[in-house]
Amino acid sequence: xxxxxxxxxxxxxxCGFAHADITWLTDYNAAKAKAKSDNKLVLLEFTGSxxxxxxxxxxxxIFAKPQFQDYAAKNLILVELxxxxxxxxxxxxxxxxxxxxxxxxxEGFPTTIVLTxxxxxxxxxxxxxxxxxxxxxxxxxxxxKS
Numbered sequence: 001x002x003x004x005x006x007x008x009x010x011x012x013x014x015c016g017f018a019h020a021d022i023t024w025l026t027d028y029n030a031a032k033a034k035a036k037s038d039n040k041l042v043l044l045e046f047t048g049s050x051x052x053x054x055x056x057x058x059x060x061x062i063f064a065k066p067q068f069q070d071y072a073a074k075n076l077i078l079v080e081l082x083x084x085x086x087x088x089x090x091x092x093x094x095x096x097x098x099x100x101x102x103x104x105x106x107e108g109f110p111t112t113i114v115l116t117x118x119x120x121x122x123x124x125x126x127x128x129x130x131x132x133x134x135x136x137x138x139x140x141x142x143x144x145k146s
Contacts, residue, residue: 020073
């Protein structure tokens with residue numbers, strides 16, 4: 001009986017803290033198609049995930065937070081466009097990421113670009129975004145409603 005009570009409490013506690021699982025895509029064309037079919041904004045995150053200090057901070061202080069993850073699961077298609085130094089990456093992904101960095105005039109990391117579901121660029125965020133997930137979510141929500 002005590003075991004059942006403990007397991008029930010554990011389940012209720014975990015349900016209260018459960019957050020949406022988000023997936024970062026790496027295939028730009030697949031992400032655009034999904035955004036169009038799901039009618040969601042596309043968030044392109046240009047990052048140096050294994051060497052860029054501000055990129056790591058963005059990941060830890062914004063993208064990994066439950067508030068952002070819940071918002072993203074409902075409203076965004078996320079695309080990681082990574083430029084690692086040590087982490088393995090396929091030639092196809094590396095080539096795609098270079099082409100997109102050129103197309104979107106990315107000059108540093110992190111750079112966040114937001115596209116409408118039909119692929120039109122509507123926002124650029126250059127550099128680290130201070131203040132946790134709230135300022136980014138507020139800006140995205142404004143874009144989503146316009």
